[in-house]
Amino acid sequence: MLQASRTAPLAWLLGAAGLIPFIGLAALVMLGDARWQAVALQAFLYYSAVILSFLGGVHWGVAMSLDREGSHAFNSRLLVAMAPSLLAWPALMLDAQFGLLALMIGFLLIRLYEAQGDSIARLPAWYTALRTLLTVVVVTTHLALLLLARL
Structure with a gap:
């Protein structure tokens, strides 16, 4: 497992x-x-x-805390912050297999966004390491259920 940061052991837990x-x-x-x-x-x-929506909230908070209101960075981060909720909610109304796929893609997309230079500059190193580990496990569980549905 990736080593928990000494500055954020509670977050890792x-x-x-x-x-x-x-x-x-x-x-x-x-x-x-x-x-x-x-x-x-x-x-x-x-x-x-719920968890995918929570990840959007993280970026809403980052925009409010670190970006100048009305700036391009602020506006684009707020728009990205809404995307997980707008994907997660309709995923609950889909057939389970398509819902699993939509949610899994959402987790991958938000992690890809967090891996961009602009996000890396605004997020603590412990957060990006933690999110990588969590995303691997979350995507793996979605993938396992999707594969089970195909059997």
């Missing part, structure tokens, strides 16, 4: 704890009793949508 529902619910969908699989899949989708 909370980030890891945030993976428990992804891993636990995906395991329940794949290995659980048939009576619980559909419930676990719905819970997974809802949790995924």
